[in-house]
Amino acid sequence: MKTFLEHVAHDIINKYGYDLSRVAVVFPNKRAALFMNEYLVRIAGRPIWSPAYITISDLFRRHSSRRTGDQIKLICDLHKCFTECTGIDETLDHFYGWGQLLLADFDDLDKNMAEADKVFANLRDIHELDDVSYLSKEQIDIIRRFFSNFSEEHNSELKRRFLSLWSHIYDIYNTFNERLTYEGLAYEGALYREVAENVNIEFMYDTYLFVGFNVLQKVERRLFERLQKQGRAHFYWDFDHYYMPHGHDLRHEAGHYISQYLQLFPNELDNTDGNIYNNFSRRKDITFVSAPTENVQARYISRWLKENGRIEAGRRTAIVLCNEGLLQTVIHCLPDEADKVNITTGYPLAQSPVASLISQLIALQTGGYMATSEKYRLQAVNTVLKHPYMKFISEKHTELYRALNIDAKVYYPTRERLCTDEGTSLLFGSIDGYSSAELSGRIAEWIIDILKLIASNADDSADQMFKEALFRTYTLMNRLAGLILSDDLVIDVITLQRLIGQLLKSTSIPFHGEPVVGVQIMGVLETRNIDFDHVLILSANEGNMPKGVNDTSFIPYGIRKAHELTTVDNKVAIYAYYFYRLIQRANDVTILYNNSTDNGTTGEMSRFMLQILVESNHNVGRRSLQSGQSSIKFAPVEVCKTDDIMNRLLLRFDKNRNGHKEGTPLLTPTAINRYMRCPKQFYYNYVCGLREPETDDSDEIDNRIFGNIFHEASQKIYERITAGGTHITADNIKWMLSHGAEIERIVDETFMEELFKLPKGAGTRPEYNGLQLINREVIITYLRKLLRMDMQLAPFDIVGLETDVIEDMEVCGGGSVRFRTTVGGRIDRLDCVNDGTGERIRVIDYKTGSRRLEYMPDIAAIFDSANISKHSDYYLQTFLYSSIVSKSVLTNPRNLPVSPALLFIQHATGSDYDPTLCFGKNPVRDINDCHQEFETLLHEKVNDIFNPAIPFVPTSDDDICRICPYMQLCGNSGK
Structure with missing residues (x-):
């Protein structure tokens, strides 16, 4: 089947011969010119003088002494005029959106050659109009209906403000145009109007052929009429009898405009020629496809192109995007076989x-x-x-x-x-x-x-x-x-x-390519004048085809309609023409739409699709696409301890296998607690070696760094107090409290090392920001609080600060898995006190957080994973350290009782505060009272870690999953 442009090319050759050097072919856009040129050359079959191909925009611009300003410049000037006329000091970025609307209104007003002073008339009263002599009765009724919405009782202020702004628009319009004229610039509408009203223009070509137009602005009609009177204009209209009016039957809005223009500007082609203008009713394969998402539509492209020779058809195949936001997805969904593709829409910068x-x-x-x-x-x-x-x-x-x-x-x-x-x-x-x-x-x-x-x-x-x-x-x-x-x-x-x-x-x-080669991927506007055999239309939803009815403007609908400016009605008719013209000559049409409800919008097919279903004689196939996904309940995926995984575990923790490496394999309380929290988290960290990055470019201080600074500063303060000794008196602490500058110096030094990563003795006080200063003051307050509490406890002895304690453990993981590892870690503070119950060594772990401690009822509760969020991990750590200390000759040479303690700085209030851990309300004064049971349960838990028969199973605790660093990797995001 011949395309519309082929019919036009034949007619041009027949009427104007092979010398077209004095002929200008005018299109609504540039793309059609490339196809037209190829058709002319092929039909002529010999060398010809090519016509000039210009767009309607080029035609106007060539006959004006002014240049069209770019939008940035135009809105900058409009902003200045707006500020000058209204006195409103609005910043340019806030005005930019307003400026775009205002510029569009001015552009539309001039293209439709409306009288600006009449359109922007100051309508002060809903009952009286200043000057109605130029308005028809229908126009007056429209304006009155608009202002009847402003009730005097309820909306008088709204009306007053609206009319106040309205009264300035005409001043802005005049000032803006005067400014641009002085600069030799214009916006498109003003330039078009100037050309249309200038009767002294000398046109360059003998003949102007206007091809494939639909709606005409008044400036375009004025220009067409002038060239027509001079005998220099001829017109080629592209339409189909299906949607053109027949007698009193108006049929579709698609033919609304062309039916008017055919009388004013007669068609050069034969309107009765069925080969040209009766194609829509011929047999077509039309399929409507519903899809649950936009991306599913895009994924359908590969399958569609591979069928019915659509890739081989090349440029006779078009993929049309009603939603151009799909472009990126569409590009990624093209099959490898489609190696030649031309994309007319642009990629978002x-x-x-x-x-x-x-x-x-x-x-x-x-x-x-x-x-x-x-x-x-x-x-x-x-x-x-x-x-x-x-x-x-x-x-x-x-x-x-x-x-x-x-x-x-x-x-x-x-x-x-x-x-x-x-x-x-x-x-x-x-x-x-x-x-x-x-x-x-x-x-x-x-x-x-x-x-x-x-x-x-x-x-x-x-x-x-x-x-x-x-x-x-x-x-x-x-x-x-x-x-x-x-x-x-x-x-x-x-x-x-x-x-x-x-x-x-x-x-x-913009994408670069050969426009007349390969599958065409286009927006709706680029399809004008071009015909295809195979058409795939994506996202043909109501709101996309036609575009949504949100017609934002400073000129209300009623005023627009009264003064014959562009309204939503015009836009619907325009898109109806685009839609029907696109498919009227195609043999194979597939139209997809999104049938899901999302963001408050319902998945409705375009009204034009409904028209085809109801009014046309075509048998329309209906299909639906499925996303191929279904909601399934998360099933935890456990990791079995294969031979490879067991080898990794033993290489990490077996002393004999690890002996050739630097350091000693250490199973810390943190590792055991991580296993109890979630065995699979232990697997990712200690078997796979996936560590959380500690570097952070934020200048804020997280809880980890805050705690490290407090621990280090407290160690330095007590080292300063003891001066190499171990005995602490109340006078020692009182001296430190009275020397606040010393505490601050130590804190600053610690900040330098822990936060700013500078070596010891690097220099003076660091440069803090606001949040760091606040954290510094909080740490100083905590240290003073710790010192005052210890002054009440004095005298006592410091046994160790930041002391490492370790011991060997025999592991029996089941079967042949037997090896020795090392357990232990670093104790914040070991001291020896006598608080009236006798001497004892306290294993103290500082806590700077705000959470209050929840006491465990017994030893077994420490190893119950359900209690991991109730500080059972704190218990495990201090009990393990206490157990090691009590048995060590180095830390406990006199075999004193050893008690585990957690010192929560924020909650350490009152002279009777005791950080000793309790079971229920009973303090654990001596770890030996429960040592045997603790050791037994500890060995059982460690043996489970290395038991090949027990897999690493994800936790079922949603709270743990939500904050787990391996959440995405594991796939368990909680409920």
Whole structure:
């Protein structure tokens, strides 16, 4: 079947011959020209003088002395006019959305050649209109109906504010147009109107052929009429008898506009020729397919293309996206066989890595830079250093990252420290010292310089998408910088950041390809004038086809309709034409829609699909796609202890197998507690060796670091008090409490080592931020509280601080699994006290958290996994340490009673506070009272860990799963 453009090409050759040098073929868009040119050459069968191919937009622009301004420039100027006329001091980024709406309203008003003073008339009263002489009775009724919504009783203030804003729009319109005229610029509607009203235009070509138009703005009709009167305009209309009116039968809205224009601008082709205009009613394979998600629709593409020779049909096959947000998914779902594809829609620039880099660079120079100290925040620096494009900026970025995070923790690096080569010198070089407005321009230029550096260092083999995204971003930033330097755009840095974000979201990256070769992937608008044999339409939901009815505008619907501006009704008719024209000549049509309800929208098929089902004579096939997924209850996947896993366990914990490695295999209370918490978590950590990263570029202090600083500082304070001895008196502690500067010095020194990762004796007090200062004060308060509590306990002896205790354990894991390992760990503090019940050694573990201790009822409760959230892990740790201490000649030479203790600093109040652990309400004064039972249960639990018959089973505790670092790997996300 011949396409519409083929019929047009035949007619052009027949009527105008082979010399078309004085002929201009005008299309609604550019794409059709490529197909038309090929048809002309093929039909002519010989060399010809090609006609000029121009779009309707080009036709207007060629006959105006003014240029169309880009949207950034236009909205900047509109913002100034808005501020001048209303006195409202709105920032540009907040105004930008308003500006787009206002500009669209002005554009529509001028393209429809409406009288601005009449449209923007100040309608002060709902009963009286200022000047109605120019309005018809129908128009007056429409306006009255609109203002009847403003009840005097309830909405008088709303009406007053609306009319107040309305009264300024005409001033803004005039001021804006005067400003643009002075600059030799115009927005598209104003330029079109100027050309349409200029009767002195000298047109370039002898003949203008207008091909495939549908709706015409009044400016276009005016131009068509003028050229028609001169005998220079001829028209080719693309339609089908199916949706054109027959007598009083208006049929579909698809033919609403063309039916009007055929009388004004007669068709060059024969309207009665069924080969051209009676194709929709011919036999077609039409299939409607419902799908539960958008992505499922995209995945269907591969299967669809492989059937019925659709890939081999090449450019006669089209995939049309009613929702262009599906483009990325569609690209990934194309089969390998479809090696030639032409994509007419663009890739969103905001989703490219270069867009994230721009955002990070501006964040680096705003929140990431402290102008007073001329230093950067580490978190902002790290974000940039970890960006994938850093490899194009600096070869030493990984070394710089290590120097700031691993070798030391430099939370506030200086420029001197950051500038290690040419790339980092540009990245972290000085751009301050400017005023607020000047700084915006400087940052824009700085970003441009970085983009140039990336481009120059990128390999020639870099993918085309990377290059195109870089070029688009460079062009955008260059335009912004030019506007700022010319004072057209006066904004601060924050506004610049928001504005760039909006511009990136509204910019797309075009794909390059041969338009007339391969499967065509298109948006709806690109299908105009082009016919296909095989058509797949995706996301043909109500709201996508036609586009949603949200017609946001400063000009209400009633006023628009009264003054014959574009309304939602027009847009529905326009999309109806696009839809029917797309499928009227196709033989094979598949239309997909999303049938699920999501985000408050129901999955309804397009009204046009319903029309085909109800009104057409076609037998429509109905299919549905399934996602192939179903909700299933999580079934924990256990890990059996295979020979390989057992070998890994023994290599990690068997003293004999581990002997050749440095250090001693140590089964810590933390490891045992992890096993009781979740055996599979133990497997990931100790068998697979998957550790949680400890590095953090945040300058905040988490609980682990806070606890480490407190522990280290308390150790240093008691080492300072004892001065190498062991005996502590009340006077010793009183002296330390009276020397607050000494406590602060020790805390600062500990911060330097634990938080800032600097070696001992590295220097003076570190530079804290606000949160770090608060944490510093809290730690100092805790240390003072500990000292005051110990002063009431004195005299006592310090047996050890941060003392390592270990002992060998015989493991019988079952069968032939027998080996020796080492258990133990580090005790925060060992002291010897006499509190009236006799001397005893306390094994003390400091706790700085806010949770209160829940006492265990007995020894067995410590090894019950159900109690893991009730501090049974704390009990296990201190009881194990106490058991080892009680048996060690080094730590307990006099065989004193040993008691386990947890000292919760926040809750250590009152002179009678005793940190000794209890069973119920009974303190454990001597570990030997329960030593035998504890040892038995401990051995049983350790033997379970190494028993080949007991697999590593995931826990069923949802609370543990939610905070587990291996949650995604395990697949158990809790209920």
